[in-house]
Amino acid sequence: MAEPLLRIEDLTISFPSRQGQGAVVRSVSFEVGAEIVAVVGESGSGKSLTGRAIMGLLPPRAETTAKTLSFEGRDLTRLAAAHWRALRGSAIALILQDPKYSLNPSMRVGRQVEETLLLHTSLSARERREKALAMLSRVGFDDPQRVHASYPRELSGGMGQRAMIAAMLINKPSLLIADEATSALDHDLQVQILELLGGLTRELGMGLLLISHDLQQVARFADRVLVMRQGTIVDRLAASELADATHPYTLALWNARPSGVTYGTRLPTVADEMEP
Amino acid sequence: MHFVWVALRWLISLALTLLGLVVVTFAMTRLSPVDPATQMVGSHASASSYQAAREALGLDQPLPIQFLHYLRMAASGDFGQSISTGQPVASDIARTFPATLELATVAIIMGAALGLCLGIFAAMRPGGVFDAVARLISLVGYSVPIFWLGLLMLLLFYARLHWAPGPGRLDVLFQYTVPARTGFVLLDTWLSGKPGAFRDALAHLALPATVLMFYALAGIARLTRALVLTELGQEYALTAYAKGAAVHRVVFVHVLPNIAGQLITICALAYASLLEGAVLTETVFAWPGIGRYLTTAMFAGDMPAILGGTIVIGASFVLLNTLTDLAVGRTARGRA
Numbered sequence: 001m002a003e004p005l006l007r008i009e010d011l012t013i014s015f016p017s018r019q020g021q022g023a024v025v026r027s028v029s030f031e032v033g034a035e036i037v038a039v040v041g042e043s044g045s046g047k048s049l050t051g052r053a054i055m056g057l058l059p060p061r062a063e064t065t066a067k068t069l070s071f072e073g074r075d076l077t078r079l080a081a082a083h084w085r086a087l088r089g090s091a092i093a094l095i096l097q098d099p100k101y102s103l104n105p106s107m108r109v110g111r112q113v114e115e116t117l118l119l120h121t122s123l124s125a126r127e128r129r130e131k132a133l134a135m136l137s138r139v140g141f142d143d144p145q146r147v148h149a150s151y152p153r154e155l156s157g158g159m160g161q162r163a164m165i166a167a168m169l170i171n172k173p174s175l176l177i178a179d180e181a182t183s184a185l186d187h188d189l190q191v192q193i194l195e196l197l198g199g200l201t202r203e204l205g206m207g208l209l210l211i212s213h214d215l216q217q218v219a220r221f222a223d224r225v226l227v228m229r230q231g232t233i234v235d236r237l238a239a240s241e242l243a244d245a246t247h248p249y250t251l252a253l254w255n256a257r258p259s260g261v262t263y264g265t266r267l268p269t270v271a272d273e274m275e276p
Numbered sequence: 277m278h279f280v281w282v283a284l285r286w287l288i289s290l291a292l293t294l295l296g297l298v299v300v301t302f303a304m305t306r307l308s309p310v311d312p313a314t315q316m317v318g319s320h321a322s323a324s325s326y327q328a329a330r331e332a333l334g335l336d337q338p339l340p341i342q343f344l345h346y347l348r349m350a351a352s353g354d355f356g357q358s359i360s361t362g363q364p365v366a367s368d369i370a371r372t373f374p375a376t377l378e379l380a381t382v383a384i385i386m387g388a389a390l391g392l393c394l395g396i397f398a399a400m401r402p403g404g405v406f407d408a409v410a411r412l413i414s415l416v417g418y419s420v421p422i423f424w425l426g427l428l429m430l431l432l433f434y435a436r437l438h439w440a441p442g443p444g445r446l447d448v449l450f451q452y453t454v455p456a457r458t459g460f461v462l463l464d465t466w467l468s469g470k471p472g473a474f475r476d477a478l479a480h481l482a483l484p485a486t487v488l489m490f491y492a493l494a495g496i497a498r499l500t501r502a503l504v505l506t507e508l509g510q511e512y513a514l515t516a517y518a519k520g521a522a523v524h525r526v527v528f529v530h531v532l533p534n535i536a537g538q539l540i541t542i543c544a545l546a547y548a549s550l551l552e553g554a555v556l557t558e559t560v561f562a563w564p565g566i567g568r569y570l571t572t573a574m575f576a577g578d579m580p581a582i583l584g585g586t587i588v589i590g591a592s593f594v595l596l597n598t599l600t601d602l603a604v605g606r607t608a609r610g611r612a
Binding site for chain 2: 055057060085086087088089090093094096097098101102103104105106107115116119120164167168
């Protein structure tokens with residue numbers, strides 16, 4: 001197999017604490033190609049920090065070590081700040097949970113979509129506007145002109161997340177990290193946004209790292225699933241094999257969700273399932 | 277139509293606040309143990325002259341009538357005669373208030389500019405060298421007594437180095453030759469066209485303005501740093517980084533428009549506190565401002581002067597607040 005898009009070997013992230021170094025991500029290794037990889041785990045499992053590490057956006061206190069952290073063959077462990085900036089938004093992009101907070105409230109949506117172009121291309125203002133409008137209609141807006149001129153508070157959550165996707169994909173990055181990108185939305189919108197992301201990923205031939213706590217939700221869209229717990233990857237399997245998963249923690253996550261069968265009963269928690 | 281309604285609401289709230297101010301100051305005169313009639317005629321006066329003074333001051337009238345009378349006086353800017361200076365309070369204030377306003381304005385312009393810069397650049401690299409220096413400066417500005425700083429500066433620049441001119445706002449040479457047209461020496465000396473007069477005024481202003489600036493800068497820098505740091509931790513800042521923006525772009529393009537309103541408020545509050553409380557600086561530098569005037573009046577129990585000064589300072593507070601609110605409403609966050 002050719003060099004994958006992203007290759008991580010032995011990634012460890014720790015924060016200095018009074019008891020010494022506290023590792024929150026411990027020797028995590030995986031690869032991502034032009035595919036959809038879901039990283040699933042409870043909050044605190046280290047999945048978001050792993051995503052941030054790929055962007056070089058961990059808080060300055062965090063200490064990161066990795067045997068390999070390479071993107072398109074480039075070594076990220078020793079990348080200068082200016083090279084990081086050239087990479088972010090143009091080759092790797094990040095979408096956060098809630099557009100209410102991740103969009104700048106005092107900047108028009110159009111300007112925020114165009115900012116990614118402004119930072120990485122030398123297009124004229126008019127070309128940027130045209131591209132932004134085209135991108136906005138591509139993520140599903142019927143009236144890109146109006147959205148372009150709106151402030152984020154004038155958009156609903158689903159619309160905000162579409163605008164966010166437009167801003168992040170306008171430079172056609174090769175890898176997109178979606179960090180709980182649908183968790184703030186209601187169920188129908190979650191499916192819509194995931195379908196949009198999945199469709200664009202295949203269309204643009206890029207890789208998508210889908211970070212989520214909802215295994216059942218992402219399982220339908222991902223090619224492969226990595227299950228993280230307490231900073232390590234405890235299970236990895238193809239999405240099609242999830243029905244036959246054997247790892248107890250994967251099973252626990254799989255069952256921690258209401259369905260027709262569980263109606264009226266107390267849902268099992270992860271702790272229950274992990275009891276011997 | 278909408279605009280008219282908004283303007284009307286502003287005016288009404290402004291008028292009500294001012295009315296509240298007048299009520300409070302009126303209550304001050306009637307609740308204070310100082311009897312204005314005794315203040316006027318002295319404690320050894322005969323019963324008849326005491327009575328005459330009471331009638332002249334209108335103290336024999338019922339309270340509501342007295343209040344209306346007082347309201348009319350306050351509205352026309354006539355606060356009566358100062359007991360300690362023997363001059364109308366209005367003319368005393370017209371002399372002293374511009375001195376304080378000039379000092380405070382120069383100090384806040386410098387203090388806000390420097391304080392904002394210190395705070396913003398310190399927040400860009402928390403824990404860095406610049407941050408440490410900025411924090412030291414604002415810590416010193418916060419904790420060193422302002423009069424001590426003033427005295428030290430006088431000792432150094434006036435007594436030792438002879439760089440700074442003596443006390444007051446102008447040299448004796450210019451004091452009686454420059455006509456007081458606006459009450460602001462910088463403007464008056466500029467308008468007079470006398471060679472050296474403007475420079476002399478500037479030299480007199482330099483030390484007290486620097487001391488006050490330092491005091492204002494400390495608070496502004498600290499609050500600005502905290503605000504910028506908090507905003508940099510928000511998700512929209514992380515998003516901007518994820519697009520490939522550098523820290524200066526994140527701060528100047530994304531963060532500052534979002535906190536512009538708070539920064540304006542911080543500076544306005546610092547300005548207000550300079551207007552009211554430059555007493556120590558005015559005393560140390562013999563600056564004939566309203567802070568010193570009011571303090572002297574308080575020790576002398578000079579009720580008309582205290583009331584006049586309080587109303588003028590109170591009114592400028594209210595005005596400043598209103599202007600600040602209007603400005604905050606014009607910022608990006610306010611509109612968005």
